[in-house]
Amino acid sequence: MESVLSPLQTARYEYKPKLPEIYTHGMCGIIAAEGEPWLPSSDCEAIRNIFPHTFGMNRVYFRKGDNCAPKKKINAGVILSGGQAPGGHNVITGLYDALKEADPANRLVGFKNGPSGLLEGSCIEFTDDLIDRYRNTGGFDIIGSGRTKLETEEQFKIAAEVCAKLGISAVVVIGGDDSNTNAAMLAEYFVRENAGIQVIGCPKTIDGDLKNEGVEISFGFDTATKTYADLIGNIERDACSARKYWHFIKVMGRSASHVALECALRTQPNVCIISEEVEAKKTSFTEITEQIVRSVCARSERGDNFGVVIVPESLIEFVPELKDLIAELNDVLASKSEELAARAGWKKYAYLETLLSPSSYKVFTLLPSNIQNQLLMDRDQHGNVQLSRIETEKLLIELVRKRLAELKHDEIYHGKFSPLSHFFGYEGRCAFPSNFDADYCYSLGYNAFMLISYSYTGYLSTISNLARPAAEWRAGGVPLTGMMNLERRSGRLKPVIKKSLVDLNGAPFRYFAERRGRWAVETCYTFPGAIQYYGPPSVCDAVTKTLELEQTERMKKRG
Numbered sequence: 001m002e003s004v005l006s007p008l009q010t011a012r013y014e015y016k017p018k019l020p021e022i023y024t025h026g027m028c029g030i031i032a033a034e035g036e037p038w039l040p041s042s043d044c045e046a047i048r049n050i051f052p053h054t055f056g057m058n059r060v061y062f063r064k065g066d067n068c069a070p071k072k073k074i075n076a077g078v079i080l081s082g083g084q085a086p087g088g089h090n091v092i093t094g095l096y097d098a099l100k101e102a103d104p105a106n107r108l109v110g111f112k113n114g115p116s117g118l119l120e121g122s123c124i125e126f127t128d129d130l131i132d133r134y135r136n137t138g139g140f141d142i143i144g145s146g147r148t149k150l151e152t153e154e155q156f157k158i159a160a161e162v163c164a165k166l167g168i169s170a171v172v173v174i175g176g177d178d179s180n181t182n183a184a185m186l187a188e189y190f191v192r193e194n195a196g197i198q199v200i201g202c203p204k205t206i207d208g209d210l211k212n213e214g215v216e217i218s219f220g221f222d223t224a225t226k227t228y229a230d231l232i233g234n235i236e237r238d239a240c241s242a243r244k245y246w247h248f249i250k251v252m253g254r255s256a257s258h259v260a261l262e263c264a265l266r267t268q269p270n271v272c273i274i275s276e277e278v279e280a281k282k283t284s285f286t287e288i289t290e291q292i293v294r295s296v297c298a299r300s301e302r303g304d305n306f307g308v309v310i311v312p313e314s315l316i317e318f319v320p321e322l323k324d325l326i327a328e329l330n331d332v333l334a335s336k337s338e339e340l341a342a343r344a345g346w347k348k349y350a351y352l353e354t355l356l357s358p359s360s361y362k363v364f365t366l367l368p369s370n371i372q373n374q375l376l377m378d379r380d381q382h383g384n385v386q387l388s389r390i391e392t393e394k395l396l397i398e399l400v401r402k403r404l405a406e407l408k409h410d411e412i413y414h415g416k417f418s419p420l421s422h423f424f425g426y427e428g429r430c431a432f433p434s435n436f437d438a439d440y441c442y443s444l445g446y447n448a449f450m451l452i453s454y455s456y457t458g459y460l461s462t463i464s465n466l467a468r469p470a471a472e473w474r475a476g477g478v479p480l481t482g483m484m485n486l487e488r489r490s491g492r493l494k495p496v497i498k499k500s501l502v503d504l505n506g507a508p509f510r511y512f513a514e515r516r517g518r519w520a521v522e523t524c525y526t527f528p529g530a531i532q533y534y535g536p537p538s539v540c541d542a543v544t545k546t547l548e549l550e551q552t553e554r555m556k557k558r559g
């Protein structure tokens with residue numbers, strides 16, 4: 001089938017992603033310098049025991065100097081892993097360009113459909129023609145993605161055999177916390193077995209929760225949040241034009257509320273719930289309902305029977321009463337999913353009652369049946385509940401509606417409540433990457449090659465100083481094992497890269513918390529508009545409010 005290109009796609013093919021200044025003069029002037037060992041902030045001994053060969057490695061920085069990387073031919077393989085995030089194609093194009101710049105005889109293959117492609121040896125070799133068709137485009141369709149977890153010795157052995165057969169000496173895993181956990185385990189195995197295969201990760205996820213001292217933000221967060229903020233701004237404008245609907249908008253973010261918070265900072269809705277605050281204050285669903293109801297009533301008194309509420313998709317997992325229930329259900333479904341699926345109606349309830357604690361079972365029975373069914377759906381490959389399929393926004397609408405009916409009955413509330421629900425998630429994951437993500441991703445791919453050429457393994461490619469113009473960005477790498485901790489997954493404690501949740505003492509949350517009281521009552525909406533790819537840098541290269549506030553705070557701390 002002949003594909004028809006949109007004018008924007010044609011124009012984006014021509015876009016030349018910006019690189020950190022040190023990478024703009026060719027590779028011969030770059031040297032790797034090492035800093036301090038990068039250690040986990042918790043569970044240090046356990047992680048050291050699990051990763052004896054890749055634990056305690058130093059942080060790496062690339063600087064100007066005479067390149068002393070060993071001259072070697074490199075055949076690399078790349079995997080796109082987990083949920084789509086804008087810019088994934090540019091990580092591949094940056095890696096490809098760097099490989100070819102170093103030596104046109106170097107080769108890059110892409111494993112198809114995520115980590116399973118590595119196990120099946122299912123891959124394609126990239127050529128100039130193929131790469132050129134994906135430059136600066138959204139999506140992961142160049143090779144596809146998947147969520148297969150690589151964690152058994154048998155899988156690692158197969159991966160080593162596949163790489164040996166294909167002559168591959170380096171694997172680049174483009175993924176989030178779970179996928180880079182896979183990368184760390186693979187790296188450890190390859191070192192232990194002397195397989196001669198390096199593993200480098202690249203930080204991907206729209207959720208923005210793969211960040212720490214060494215990683216300022218994962219790619220995709222910028223474009224996805226700008227896409228959602230555009231849509232939310234449009235809804236806000238519709239809301240204050242029509243003046244008749246309350247919009248409940250759930251946004252993606254499997255655990256952390258960074259996406260919801262960033263959208264709130266950009267659009268100033270009436271209410272935005274932050275899961276991390278809910279957890280810290282042990283806020284119940286009833287209290288969250290009251291918070292929204294207070295805004296509805298206060299606005300109604302001003303004659304404003306409309307509004308916008310942003311809800312993070314993770315909320316249901318952070319509300320205390322549901323958190324325990326979900327954790328128990330995750331364990332139950334890890335071991336008893338077939339037995340449960342074999343039962344229906346009251347038999348299913350009776351069986352669940354024997355598996356759950358009495359308090360969790362009680363919470364389960366109080367939920368509407370659609371939410372119960374959504375909570376019992378299959379887990380993802382990592383044993384996580386599939387939150388994007390749970391309609392928390394509709395649950396909240398029902399709870400608010402019920403409470404307002406009581407207040408109306410008591411003649412406390414006299415307004416009109418017409419709610420509409422939305423879910424923004426998949427809309428943002430494959431958008432054309434913003435200039436920021438196009439540049440950042442290309443740099444991450446290029447930098448992954450530099451780590452490979454300097455023989456590093458078990459590292460995450462990092463580009464930092466991101467709130468500054470690209471020329472001032474810094475390039476380097478942090479050891480994957482330094483980001484790990486132990487977490488309970490599918491009923492067992494496992495090493496995983498620690499997710500970064502919203503810091504309630506951090507600048508982005510504080511900025512929001514200082515203003516939300518006014519936003520709840522008045523109409524303070526802001527309309528960010530669509531992502532701009534061409535125009536003044538202040539518009540086209542602007543970073544997220546989260547990154548801007550975090551960077552300003554970092555600078556202040558450094559004095």
Ligand code: FBP
Pocket residue numbers: 081082083084085176177204205206207252253254313380386387388429
């Ligand atoms: P990653 O962590 O793999 O980047 O995926 C994040 C995410 O987009 C979440 O926000 C969302 O809950 C989930 O993926 C949806 O997964 P799926 O694509 O399997 O429906």
